[in-house]
Amino acid sequence: METVDIGKALLQLENLSIDYRINTGMLSAVHNVNLTLRHGEIYALVGESGCGKSTIAHNVMRLSIDHNEVINGRIIFEGQDITSIPEPEMEKIRGKKIGMIFQNPLDSLNPVYRSGTQVTEALMLDGMSKKEAVLRTIELFRDVQIPNPEQRIAAFPHELSGGMRQRVMIAMMLARNPSLLIADEPTTALDVTVEAQILRIMKRLQQKFRTGILLITHNFGIVAEIADRIGIMYAGEIVEEGTVFDIFKNPVHPYSRALLSTLPRYHKSLRRIAAIDGNVPRITEKRAECRFRNRCPYSSEDERCATQSPNAVSFGSGHIVRCHRAEEDRV
Ligand SMILES: Nc1ncnc2c1ncn2[C@@H]1O[C@H](COP(=O)(O)OP(=O)(O)OP(=O)(O)O)[C@@H](O)[C@H]1O
Ligand SMILES: [Mg+2]
Numbered sequence: 001m002e003t004v005d006i007g008k009a010l011l012q013l014e015n016l017s018i019d020y021r022i023n024t025g026m027l028s029a030v031h032n033v034n035l036t037l038r039h040g041e042i043y044a045l046v047g048e049s050g051c052g053k054s055t056i057a058h059n060v061m062r063l064s065i066d067h068n069e070v071i072n073g074r075i076i077f078e079g080q081d082i083t084s085i086p087e088p089e090m091e092k093i094r095g096k097k098i099g100m101i102f103q104n105p106l107d108s109l110n111p112v113y114r115s116g117t118q119v120t121e122a123l124m125l126d127g128m129s130k131k132e133a134v135l136r137t138i139e140l141f142r143d144v145q146i147p148n149p150e151q152r153i154a155a156f157p158h159e160l161s162g163g164m165r166q167r168v169m170i171a172m173m174l175a176r177n178p179s180l181l182i183a184d185e186p187t188t189a190l191d192v193t194v195e196a197q198i199l200r201i202m203k204r205l206q207q208k209f210r211t212g213i214l215l216i217t218h219n220f221g222i223v224a225e226i227a228d229r230i231g232i233m234y235a236g237e238i239v240e241e242g243t244v245f246d247i248f249k250n251p252v253h254p255y256s257r258a259l260l261s262t263l264p265r266y267h268k269s270l271r272r273i274a275a276i277d278g279n280v281p282r283i284t285e286k287r288a289e290c291r292f293r294n295r296c297p298y299s300s301e302d303e304r305c306a307t308q309s310p311n312a313v314s315f316g317s318g319h320i321v322r323c324h325r326a327e328e329d330r331v
Helices: 053-061 087-093 115-125 130-143 162-175 192-209 220-226 244-249 254-261 324-330
Strands: 009-022 025-038 042-046 069-077 098-101 180-184 212-216 229-234 237-243 312-314 320-322
Touching: 009 053, 009 212, 025 053, 025 069, 025 212, 025 237, 042 053, 042 192, 042 220, 053 069, 053 098, 053 180, 053 212, 098 162, 115 130, 115 162, 130 162, 162 192, 192 212, 192 220, 220 244, 229 244, 229 254, 237 244, 237 254, 244 254
Parallel strands: 042 212, 042 229, 098 180, 180 212
Antiparallel strands: 009 025, 009 069, 229 237, 237 320, 312 320
8 A cells, every 4th residue: 555645735725616607607617625735646636527627737737728717715836826826927837847748648749840859849948958858858768668769759749659649748748857747637548558557657757756746537446556645526526535545445425435336346345335327517506515415325314415515524634525424424
């Protein structure tokens, strides 16, 4: 089992809420999220489609496309509140101190440049000579386990497989030695074996460079293998947070339990609830209620689920759950 790195806070989200302006009013995509990612740890954010994972990632990087969001709360990176710093200052952080890798590396790699050139140029931005940068690129390609790096640096992105492209993308990010890497579904487009390889590469790099990683993924199996801590999101909220051990061996929230029950090798002694029907609701009216209640097998037993937002309840060091029923369980 992984030991949790108890280093200093690298990224802190404080009561972060993000609403999108939409035709019919406002959509609450992220609601009161508190999250601390420490230097050198891998924090995995998991949850079904539409629960707000990418919204968090894009807003930390300030990469929103539509510019229709309203942000409340604070995003603190290396002790600095970056929630509303001017764009030129953000440009010094983006790419250099916070790197991001996306689902489809072809979107981020330039098709007309050789794969090595893209990494070499990132290094030269930081003042390295061309010769040094090429040697360092080969080293980085080796770090991300690209075979024959001396030859592969000359390949164009379209000549590489999906897995190789994602390795180039990771090498490109690492070239600038960011302290935080945000990986939003970095392996969704890849097949299962390649996915596992890429995630293991990320794990080894985290250990070698002590990069903090915010990993967004649907793949719980991989999370169990490489993450230090996990946040389970539902309809814009983190409903449970804890170490890999807490979440896999002692999940408390009915949503976490339902998600985990869909895993093939899930711990047998845990009571299984049927895989949850329905979808993540789009919240356009903020009410005092539990956002999971319409899909929760227990909400009819407790009137608070319809009238109060659950508070965060501690189940031990760093294991936090938001569920009315859990409050009683703990007593
Ligand atoms: N620019 C936008 N304008 C309006 N609504 C948006 C915008 N971006 C996302 N949303 C909505 O916000 C909610 C959260 O979306 P988000 O993309 O953050 O979810 P996600 O957890 O990343 O999902 P997935 O797993 O499918 O990537 C969804 O209901 C989505 O439709
Ligand atoms: Mg997403």
